[in-house]
Amino acid sequence: xxxxxxxxxxxxxxxxxxxxxxxxxxxxxxxxxxxxxxxxxxxxxxxxxxxxxxxxxxxxxxxxxxxxxxxxxxxxxxxxxxxxxxxxxxxxxxxxxxxxxxxxxxxxxxxxxxxxxxxxxxxxxxxxxxxxxxxxxxxxxxxxxxxxxxxxxxxxxxxxxxxxxxxxxxxxxxxxxxxxxxxxxxxxxxxxxxxxxxxxxxxxxxxxxxxxxxxxxxxxxxxxxxxxxxxxxxxxxxxxxxxxxxxxxxxxxxxxxxxxxxxxxxxxxxxxxxxxxxxxxxxxxxxxxxxxxxxxxxxxxxxxxxxxxxxxxxxxxxxxxxxxxxxxxxxxxxxxxxxxxxx
Numbered sequence: 001x002x003x004x005x006x007x008x009x010x011x012x013x014x015x016x017x018x019x020x021x022x023x024x025x026x027x028x029x030x031x032x033x034x035x036x037x038x039x040x041x042x043x044x045x046x047x048x049x050x051x052x053x054x055x056x057x058x059x060x061x062x063x064x065x066x067x068x069x070x071x072x073x074x075x076x077x078x079x080x081x082x083x084x085x086x087x088x089x090x091x092x093x094x095x096x097x098x099x100x101x102x103x104x105x106x107x108x109x110x111x112x113x114x115x116x117x118x119x120x121x122x123x124x125x126x127x128x129x130x131x132x133x134x135x136x137x138x139x140x141x142x143x144x145x146x147x148x149x150x151x152x153x154x155x156x157x158x159x160x161x162x163x164x165x166x167x168x169x170x171x172x173x174x175x176x177x178x179x180x181x182x183x184x185x186x187x188x189x190x191x192x193x194x195x196x197x198x199x200x201x202x203x204x205x206x207x208x209x210x211x212x213x214x215x216x217x218x219x220x221x222x223x224x225x226x227x228x229x230x231x232x233x234x235x236x237x238x239x240x241x242x243x244x245x246x247x248x249x250x251x252x253x254x255x256x257x258x259x260x261x262x263x264x265x266x267x268x269x270x271x272x273x274x275x276x277x278x279x280x281x282x283x284x285x286x287x288x289x290x291x292x293x294x295x296x297x298x299x300x301x302x303x304x305x306x307x308x309x310x311x312x313x314x315x316x317x318x319x320x321x322x323x324x325x326x327x328x329x330x331x332x333x334x335x336x337x338x339x340x341x342x343x
Contacts, residue, residue: 001015030307042291055293058083058286059074059286059293060080061078061286062078063283063285082288084290086289088287096275097155099270100271103269103270104271104273104298106187107187107251107271108252110250111190111194111247113275114195115186115190115195116240116243118198119196119197119202119243120198120199121197122196122202123199123202123203123205123206126199127203127206127207129137135196137200140199141200143193144197149256151189152189152257152259153188153273155185156176163175175278176261176262177266179268180268182262182269186258186261190251190257194247194250196232201240201243202236202239202243203241206232209232213235214227217230241310244310245303248303249299249303250308252272252294252295253299255271255273255274265278272294272298273290275291
C-alpha cells in the first residue's frame with residue numbers, strides 16, 4: 001500500500017548581496033588610473049619638474065676662472081653650496097632682493113584687488129539682458145587677447161610726456177621714469193589688460209545661478225544689495241576663488257609689462273623675475289638660478305596658503321558632493337537587498 005506525501009514547496013533562494021569590490025578589482029582600477037594619468041605626469045615632469053631641479057642644481061654652482069696653485073688657468077663650474085642664497089639676503093644683493101620682493105608683493109596685492117572688483121562689476125553688467133550685450137562681451141575680451149608686450153608698447157605711447165594721459169590730466173608727468181608714477185603706470189596697464197579675464201570667469205559663474213532664486217528673494221523683500229551679498233557672492237565664490245588664484249600666480253611672475261613699459265634697472269618697478277633675468281643676462285647663472293628658485297618657492301607657498309585658507313570651501317563642497325553620491329548609491333543597494341529579502 002502506497003502512502004501519499006504532500007508536495008514539498010521549493011526552497012526560497014537567499015537574496016544575493018550586492019557585489020563588493022575585491023582587492024583585485026581595486027588593484028585593477030588603480031593600475032588603470034595610473035596608466036591614464038601617466039602621460040600628464042610625464043609632461044609635467046618634463047616641462048616643470050626638470051627645469052626646477054636644474055635651476056636648483058645650477059644655484060649651487062658658480063662659473064669660476066683663475067689660476068690654481070701651479071699657475072695653470074682653471075675654468076668651469078665650482079661647487080659653492082648655499083653661498084648664492086646667503087649673498088641674496090645680505091649686502092648690496094640683499095638690498096636689491098628685498099626691493100624686488102616688496103615690489104612684486106605690492107604689484108600682486110594691488111592689481112589683483114583692483115582687477116577682482118572691476119572684474120565682478122564688469123561681469124554684473126554683461127550678465128544683464130541689455131541691447132548689444134554680445135558686442136560688449138567681445139569688446140571686453142580685446143584687452144585680454146592682446147599680447148602683453150604689445151599692450152606695454154601701447155601704454156608706453158599713452159604715458160609719454162606728450163601722450164594722452166598727460167593731455168587728459170592737464171599735467172606734465174614723466175610716467176616712465178623711476179618713481180611712484182612708474183608703479184602707477186604699471187598698475188593701470190596691468191589692470192586694463194587682465195581685469196577682463198576675471199570678468200569673463202565670473203560671468204560664467206553668474207550664468208549658472210537660476211533666476212528663480214532671485215525671484216524668490218524679491219518676493220521675500222530683499223533689495224539689490226542683499227541679493228548681491230547673500231545670493232550672488234556665495235554662489236560665484238568657487239569661480240571667483242579660481243580667478244583670483246590664477247591672477248595671483250600670474251602677477252607674482254610679472255616681468256614683461258614693467259620691463260617694456262618702464263624699462264630695466266628701475267628700482268620702483270623691478271620685480272623678482274626682472275632681477276633673475278638681469279643676473280642671467282650678465283652670465284651670472286648661479287645667482288640667477290637662486291633668484292628663480294626663491295621665486296618658485298614664493299609662488300608655491302602663496303598658492304598653498306590660498307588654497308588651504310580661502311579655497312577650503314571649494315574642495316569641501318566637492319568632497320561633500322562625492323559623499324552624497326556614495327550615500328545615495330549605498331541606499332539604493334540597501335533597498336535592493338531589502339526587496340530581495342521580502343520577495
